[in-house]
Amino acid sequence: MTKEIKELTPRNESYSQWYNDLVIKADLAENSAVRGCMVIKPYGYAIWEKIQRQLDDMFKETGHVNAYFPLFIPKSFLSKEADHVEGFAKECAVVTHYRLKNDPDGKGVVVDPEAKLEEELIVRPTSETIIWNTYKNWIQSHRDLPVLCNQWANVVRWEMRTRLFLRTAEFLWQEGHTAHATKEDAIEETVKMLRVYADFAEQYMAVPVIQGVKTPGERFAGAVDTYCIEALMQDGKALQAGTSHFLGQNFAKAFDVQFLNKEGKREYVWSTSWGVSTRLMGALIMAHSDDNGLVLPPKLAPFQVVIVPIYKNEENLNAVTEQANRIITELKDSGITVKYDNATNKKPGWKFAEYELKGVPVRLAMGERDLKNGTVEVARRDTLTKETVSVDNIATYIKNLLDDIQRNIYKKASDYRAANTVTVDTYDEFKERIENGGFISAHWDGTSETEELIKEETKATIRCIPLEGDVEPGKCMVTGKPSKQRVIFARAY
């Protein structure tokens, strides 16, 4: 017997194959003809649009505005901040020419050697340099500060090993770039945006996250401090879901951006940058989904409810459709998004499997008997349970159900994380426990030598130095040297 085309590899067989199957079969994304670049398909893009809209609202509520900066960065700009160029030079797409011409041999087109750029342009891997070159002209006085800009854009990092959503050569993201008069203001902004990301992850994606600070070795290239949110996937691996960087005066100095402070003295500007990307799609998919397919939190589902009619003949279908239309109106009036699938070339069973695969939170099915009884069958995606309920007050019922699903999948992810987070005091125990995946809270002596050693020996990295929880000193599990507080280890995406 051949496998059903829509069947997924079970998670316990191969988690990574399950993920790849799911992304493809749920029509979220696919690989393109261009190495490492993905096509985001309409259903996947609809989820991304929900993510974007919500984040954008949250950015605006916290006083930010959107702007747009060039796709290209002159090569010399990259070099102006030493760590920055070190971090990005080795994986960037370089534009060297601005014209093609007909192949003299008569076959297709070739690069026109006469159209060579004087200075090569880099396709932005991130925009600090081009933006700080721009801010130089925007900022003269303390009255011009703060500058609180965000940009929604595509960026390119020439990754050698790519995976849909998780690591692609081109990806979509937002990057906030802010300028402040004082160090304190900039740090406050960095933390504020970290909180926004954490709120978004927990309240909308239903993914619990640990908020923390990266070790120097894991910092963004050019940052003084990198704050991050870390989530735990179902295979026990951690995923960095968003970062917020305190950049100090590094880019202000590199691009000579100074302002006249209230005392009339010239000072370098303080800055931050922060971003989340289509990688969030990967986190969303991996955090909740199961062997039947996607499980989407209602707040980010392209449509929250699907209605499937059950019928024997056209007369039947018409009667069901009439009832469905009443329900649709009620749901829409309550702000619930709904799709009615009355396609006649697909059987109900096929549709059930399809919407399960696509993670639609609630499925309603209705047939002749339901019409007689004034009922509808309600199936919830998260628990795969069904019940028959009255159509009276259906909108209120569904509204509560969607809230319950949102809470439940958050709780499930939260319980999973709790069950897979351990506190460990010896390196031997660490080496044993890391094989099970999950977060490990342990003491570390604060040196990059020890960090590197642990990484080499166990493949685990320090995900972050957590901002919350008890700060209790101790001794490094490896060297026995003093440690200020426990840090979070995991193997990571």
Next chain:
Amino acid sequence: MTKEIKELTPRNESYSQWYNDLVIKADLAENSAVRGCMVIKPYGYAIWEKIQRQLDDMFKETGHVNAYFPLFIPKSFLSKEADHVEGFAKECAVVTHYRLKNDPDGKGVVVDPEAKLEEELIVRPTSETIIWNTYKNWIQSHRDLPVLCNQWANVVRWEMRTRLFLRTAEFLWQEGHTAHATKEDAIEETVKMLRVYADFAEQYMAVPVIQGVKTPGERFAGAVDTYCIEALMQDGKALQAGTSHFLGQNFAKAFDVQFLNKEGKREYVWSTSWGVSTRLMGALIMAHSDDNGLVLPPKLAPFQVVIVPIYKNEENLNAVTEQANRIITELKDSGITVKYDNATNKKPGWKFAEYELKGVPVRLAMGERDLKNGTVEVARRDTLTKETVSVDNIATYIKNLLDDIQRNIYKKASDYRAANTVTVDTYDEFKERIENGGFISAHWDGTSETEELIKEETKATIRCIPLEGDVEPGKCMVTGKPSKQRVIFARAY
């Protein structure tokens, strides 16, 4: 005396300088360090976001979904459609390498010659080729059709002479790409999207447009027919504001995209593409603005109302602010966007000029006397008139006023166009009239020779063969040969 920094060059002195001044001084956009690429500043981007949101809603209402395709196009893809490569090869950014390395001479970074791509990648100038290569895998049967995708993206065309918004090397746009089972369906889609563009231009941008078809010489590279909307700017020049292309089976053949029709026979797919870009910003700015600054239609203004308090002391300001807050609540409840500018380091006169420059449709000013009288001063940007009105029912008053402003600026643009559209029957008269600018309706024999001759001698191009109006045959004004209908000429951006 030196010119006020915010003063614009008057239109009658130099229309093109006035435009450049306005774009810069109203904080809409500026040139970047990268040749031909612009920075869209927050105020300009806020207008673009309004445009995007409205168009996106209209696309979705007509059954379209969004998706995302790669930024890069393999060089060989461009060559697959002969006209297409001819149209775009000469102005494209070419990625040849994927890595930089430290300069052996110790100064900055250089392109790593060992990281040369096997096949060069073109930064998309438009996405037909990469999309049709993708659609090949999406389309097998007539059941897979139609495919109705849109993409919001950045594109790059290496223009030699650039102007902010009107012609830039990188610009933002949307590109719809649809696939259909029949020629009729594809043509219907092409015209439907042209209507959407025309509705948007007229109802939201308040810019009247002529809908028509391009001559073969002005067609999109790869199209069978290009439909367009053409607007008239205040300097008498035409601006193409949007295009919708019927592509026939050209791209389906180039990428071998066939489907099994209802009769079980394989057929090539029919297609369309359609797009509008940040060029619309240029049209919006030029169509309505005056020597005092921007004039924005209320439907696209980032905020529709600004309130400026007039006060002598802090007590004063507090009382005005209390009243202002009541008004703001009322306006917001009516769906009106409003900004309260209580900055204390700027004089009211400065604020008045600033919001005039930025085109805010309605300005409210309130002082002590207004508080006593229960009044507010209302100034409208389009007519620059002021009146004092009661604060009772202020929301209803403003709502009607905004509708009136929207109508009025459309009417003004419409009257201007009517006054600058003439019907001409002889080439002599044509040559005389074209010097005044405006649209000229005249007979043409349908040959590219005559079209070219007119262009060379008068700099006027055929903007379109209009879809509406009387189709009355006549004789070409140049050659006297038969003409099926009058076409629209103008000098154009």
